[in-house]
Amino acid sequence: MDDRHSRLDHRSTEVTDPVLSLRGATLSFGDRRLWQNLNLDVQPGEFLAVLGPNGTGKTSLLKTILGQQKLSSGTIKFLGEPVTHGSRRIGYIPQQKLLEQGTPLRARDLVAFGVNGHRWGLPFNSRAVRRQVDGILESVGASEYANVPVATLSGGEQQRVRVGQAIAGTPSLLLCDEPLISLDLHHQRQVSELIDAQRRAINTAVIFVTHDVNPILPMVDRVLYLAGGRFRVGTPDEVLRSEVLSYMYDTPVEVIRSRGRIVVLGAPEGYGVHDHLEHHVEAPTP
Amino acid sequence: MNTDLWHQIFGFDNYGELLALVKNSIIAGALLGVVGGLIGPFVMTRDLAFGVHGISELSFAGASAALLFGVNVVAGSIAGSLLAALIIGILGAKARERNSIIAVLMPFGLGLGILFLALYRGRSANKFGLLTGQIVSVDNPQLLMLVIISAVVIAGLFVIWRPLSFASVDADVARARGLPVTALSIAFMILLGLATAVSIQIVGALLVLSLLVTPAAAAMRITASPVFTPLLSVAFAVTSVVGGILLALGGGLPISPYVTTISFLIYIVCRVVGGRRTRQGNNGRLVAVAAGRISR
Numbered sequence: 089m090d091d092r093h094s095r096l097d098h099r100s101t102e103v104t105d106p107v108l109s110l111r112g113a114t115l116s117f118g119d120r121r122l123w124q125n126l127n128l129d130v131q132p133g134e135f136l137a138v139l140g141p142n143g144t145g146k147t148s149l150l151k152t153i154l155g156q157q158k159l160s161s162g163t164i165k166f167l168g169e170p171v172t173h174g175s176r177r178i179g180y181i182p183q184q185k186l187l188e189q190g191t192p193l194r195a196r197d198l199v200a201f202g203v204n205g206h207r208w209g210l211p212f213n214s215r216a217v218r219r220q221v222d223g224i225l226e227s228v229g230a231s232e233y234a235n236v237p238v239a240t241l242s243g244g245e246q247q248r249v250r251v252g253q254a255i256a257g258t259p260s261l262l263l264c265d266e267p268l269i270s271l272d273l274h275h276q277r278q279v280s281e282l283i284d285a286q287r288r289a290i291n292t293a294v295i296f297v298t299h300d301v302n303p304i305l306p307m308v309d310r311v312l313y314l315a316g317g318r319f320r321v322g323t324p325d326e327v328l329r330s331e332v333l334s335y336m337y338d339t340p341v342e343v344i345r346s347r348g349r350i351v352v353l354g355a356p357e358g359y360g361v362h363d364h365l366e367h368h369v370e371a372p373t374p
Numbered sequence: 375m376n377t378d379l380w381h382q383i384f385g386f387d388n389y390g391e392l393l394a395l396v397k398n399s400i401i402a403g404a405l406l407g408v409v410g411g412l413i414g415p416f417v418m419t420r421d422l423a424f425g426v427h428g429i430s431e432l433s434f435a436g437a438s439a440a441l442l443f444g445v446n447v448v449a450g451s452i453a454g455s456l457l458a459a460l461i462i463g464i465l466g467a468k469a470r471e472r473n474s475i476i477a478v479l480m481p482f483g484l485g486l487g488i489l490f491l492a493l494y495r496g497r498s499a500n501k502f503g504l505l506t507g508q509i510v511s512v513d514n515p516q517l518l519m520l521v522i523i524s525a526v527v528i529a530g531l532f533v534i535w536r537p538l539s540f541a542s543v544d545a546d547v548a549r550a551r552g553l554p555v556t557a558l559s560i561a562f563m564i565l566l567g568l569a570t571a572v573s574i575q576i577v578g579a580l581l582v583l584s585l586l587v588t589p590a591a592a593a594m595r596i597t598a599s600p601v602f603t604p605l606l607s608v609a610f611a612v613t614s615v616v617g618g619i620l621l622a623l624g625g626g627l628p629i630s631p632y633v634t635t636i637s638f639l640i641y642i643v644c645r646v647v648g649g650r651r652t653r654q655g656n657n658g659r660l661v662a663v664a665a666g667r668i669s670r
Contacts, residue, residue, distance in 0.1 A: 154550050173552060180550035190594045192415055192603040193543050194658065205540035206553055208533055211600050235658035237598035253547070263550070 105168060107132055107261050107293040108153065113162035115145055115152065121317045122148055126162070128312065128321060132260065133291040135284070135307050137298060137324075140314035141355065146297045149314075150263050153295070154178065167260060176206060179254030179262045179292070181283075183269055186246065187239045195241065195249045196234045199224050202256030221256075227289075228252040228282055244275035248282065255286045262287065264296040268303055276303040301328070302349045315355075324350070385624030392623045398512040399576075403615035405524045406573050406585060410615075411608030412531055413569045414590025416562060419542040421469055423587045425462050428476035429570045432458035432483035434579035436571075437504050438490035447504075448519050452571040458483065459567030463560050487579075507578035507630030516575075523572050530565045538562055539600060576615065577630050584634040585611055592641040595648035598658075610640045 106129035113126040122145030130136055138146050151157035152164060155173045164171050166178070179202070187193070199221050200213055213221070225234045228248045233241060238249065247267055254262055264283060268276040284307040287294050296304060301311070301324065311327045313320045315336040320327045328350050333341040342353040417426055436454020440447045458479060466472025487504070512520070531538075541548040541555045549555045566586075573582045589610035593603050618633030651657070 156549065173554075174550045175552050178550055180547050182546050187543065188419075191419060191543050192594050192598050192600055193539075194598050194600075197600050198544070201540045201544065201548075202551075205536060205548065206551060207536055209536055210532055211536045211539060232660045233658070234660075237657060239598075240657055250547075257551075 104132055106130055107134075107167060108295070109165045109168075111163045113152070113164055114160045115148055115157070116160045123314055123319050124317065126319055130261070130293045130295065132293055133287060135287060135294045135296065135304075135309045136312060137296050137301055137304060137308045137310075138312045138314065139298065139301055142299070144314040144316070146314060147265060149312075150265055150295070150297060153261075153263060154180070176257055177260045179257065179259035181247070181250050181254045181262070181264045181267045183266045186243065189239045191237065191239045193238050194235050195230055195238055195245075196221050196225060198238050198249050199230075199252045199256055202253035224252045224256050225249075227286075228255075244271055244279065247271065247275070247279045251279065251282050251286065255290065255292070258290050259292055262292045262294045264294065264298075266297055266299065268298065268300075273303075280304045280307065305348070305350065328352075382625050382627065384621065385626070387624060389624060393620075396619060396623060398514065398517045399619055400616055402512045402517055402520050403576055403619050404612050405520060406576055407589075407612030407615040408608050409524045409527050409569050410573060410585035411589050411611035412528060412604050413566060414586050414588075414607045414611070415594065415603045416531075416538060416542055417566065417586055418590050418594060419539075420559075420562070422472075422566070423583065424473055424476050425459075425466075426566065426570060426583055426586050428462060428480045428483070429455050429458040429567055430574055430579040430582040431480045431487070433567075433571050433574050434504055435483040435487040435490065437574065437579075438487040438494070441496065441504070442490045442494045448516065448523075448571065448575060451504075451574055452523070452568060454483070455567035455571040455574075456564060459563040459570070460560070463563030467556075467559075503578065503628075504574065505578050505580050507576060507581055507628050507633070512575075520572050520575065523568050527565050527569050527572075530561070534558060534561055577633055578628075581630045581634055584630075584637040585615065588634075588637040588641050589614065592637075592644040595641075595644040596651070610637070614640065 108128070108130040110126050110128040113128075114124045115122045116124075138149060140146055148157055152159060153166065153171060155171045166175060197211075200211075200217065202224075203217055203220055204213070222231070222234070225231045228251050230245065230248045230252060233245060238246060241249065250267070262283065267283070268279060271279060280303050283294060283296070284304075286292065287307075296308075298304065301308065305324060308324055310321060311324050313327050313333070313336065315333070316338060318336045320332055320336065326332075328343055330341060330343045333343055333352060333355070337355050339354070341355050344351045344353060417423060433451045433455035436457070437447050437451035439454075440450020461479065462472060462475055466475045491504075537548070537553050538558050538561075540551075541553055541558045545555050569586065570582055573585045577585055590603070590607040592610050593606035597603055597606060614633050614637035617636045618629045621632045621636075622629040
């Protein structure tokens, strides 16, 4: 079942050294196997979407890359070195989580942590750092609320600031864990375009975990689809097809393309993702 | 109002002579204000207010054990604090677990403390002092100990300040960036244990929150700047402790009610000011500049 993606890997490894490289990677909890024998190379500047229903190990994959989850077998390398506990070369955008009211932190402070949050000592920033932070805030369109307490920002505004924080250290890899969740369509597009623009500006590889590929479809280079203990890697056109997903889910699944959107129908119950996608179909089109 | 009662609460006879007697206490109080004011914002962002209370009860147990066995009370208090802080820090990584661990530890510590005090045959003023604070007569060796411990806490905080702030507000991202989030958390709990232990010497175990939490909570009502929050918090804490000592001086009552009342009043004022600002929508958004009013 792996021939398709190994061919792809072969093609891409010839270009440059991969940012991230998994070989024979398997992750299981007890007898529950999330994915097995995963071979994957992510190239600089590549946009990889990680798709699949809940509980198939999408977030666990991110944790593995961050060194917070050990592989059951296989190897994982980041910039040619085995992963350790996180890295300054990784930018991380977590699921939208509203910071608690009263948190003593303005938008600019959150971005500044991305620049030098690892440094010991008191949080006094040099003029150079402050200028850098101003520049980042401007590039993500957050200058207007640079001095606003983060907790009082809207969800979309917080995610913009988080994108700014994540790119502040010009990372080699940007990990995005459902960064669009609970944003409206307008903000989904804005935040995903922002991530895409930053990836092009600094040639960062992006691994984007999401349950809905549609907001990011135009920018995705490859898809890693996880379901039912199986996985598929390839371009969206190669992976998001009825026969591929039917095989993975082990049940007839229909993939419909309509007006540039992809809708998956008939996936087994209990997968929140597909409830969500079907919702788009039923909604009256304007 | 009954004038005798009034004089008992606010007495200023022979004030100058009294002031000279409590010089050490005022120095100690100001120092504790600085410690409490600096550590308070971290206590708030790490959601450890209840934790402080739990630590202080075990610190009380340690201090009363020291009193009973005739060893140094501050040392006993520190031992109790550090034990509690480490247990809470190691076992209570998640807020929910932490709260239940604290709720289990706290009555146990208080019970032990009461046992030791009941067995203690010395001056009873010492007993209540540990719980509710005292009209402090801080002697020179005691002051030296407070100065050393406070210096350790302040220096420790200054060293880990920035990564600790990062890890406190945004642990997931900090961990992803390779910060030693767990080690920072343990280091912070040790500093918090030390700060709690010294604060107990002045305001007592039951009232430690007024020094380690209230000033920071007040400051966070009116600013979100990571620089102004600790500065204001220190100013509020020092005002509360030193003001409390100065007011308590003439009346012969414990200082704690004065300290807690000043601290409480500051909080009320900050809440009102902060609330009014929020209603006016004055939170630092650049549109406010046009109105000539930008707040930090």
